Amino acid sequence: MTTKKLFLFEDTIPAHARPVYLPEGDRSVYVRSGSVEAISDTASQFLWEGSAHTSGTELTLASEDQDAVLWRWELGDTSEADDYAFRSAPETTSTLKLAADLELDDRYTWLMRCDTVTFPPSGEAFTHLHQGPGIRITREGEITIETEGAEHVHGPGDAWAEKGVVPVYASTTAESSTTFVRCFVLPKQVKGVSSLRIVRPEDRAKANTQKYRVLAERIMSWT
Template identity: 50%
Template structure:
């Protein structure tokens, strides 16, 4: 197994700020508020609120007239922290929400997926595993993650790691809808397929209230970056 860090930053860029530059990395960028133009090696894309971009190029981020709040995931080689905050941009800031160590099998081929998961009030993700690790962040509502003998509740803006192979039970608040945004690393064979597997046979036919929206997938290399 090869050590990596999957980290999540929140970037806030002022309205009409000059371009903000980031070096190459395996990353996903989700637009929480506002809008942003993302320029990369082979072109550019405009992303409004509630959309996402995935890539490995160095990029320029150009916020729109209302500015932009971004959640930015990066998969970095090695177990030691490396700089990831926005630099040389007085009208922009970065907050590290989570830097989580993960291990990936270099014999496997991998992809990065960014998606949205939505629950109605009181919805539950029954005990399950996934095919790879990922970092989630709550957009609205509240979700409790019960795994490895511990239980933690995550409200808006709070992030957590799921290892993939460790079973998780995830009830949500009955007070309102709950939504989280997720970036995780999966075998390429999971392309266009759900990665979830239910652990208990009795859960197989239970109601599954959660809804999914995949923003994008991208094949990634585990070579040093």
């Protein structure tokens, strides 16, 4: 087994700020509001609100005529969050939301996926597993996560980690729909398909009311 550390940051890049330069590393960037251009040595991608980018190379992030708020996941070997915060970028802010240890089986080749999950009011995800661990953060609404004998409620901007191999039951508020953004690592065989596995046989024939959208995914080269 290999232990990796996954960090989630909330970054703010003001309009017309100097570009931010990120070193080589496995990461996902999701635009919470505003827009940025993500530029690597070989490509560039314009990211608008609600879109995402995954990368394993050095990356430049450039804002335009409005402030950009980003949720950025960084996967690495170090336990020091400061190693992944914005450096030499005094116009910006970078706040750690959550860090989690990920236990990854060396026998797999792993991919990183960033996606969104949207529930209707009073939605639920039956007790389930995923094929890999990661960190989620609520964009809108409210979700209750029940796992390992504990229950936690997460509102907008709240982040939590899931191990993947540990069963989870989730339910959402009746007042509104709920959306969370998720970055997790999965075996490469799951590329393009759902990683969800329903635990209880009696739940497997029930309708799944949540909607998934894969925003970006990439097989990681170190595995």
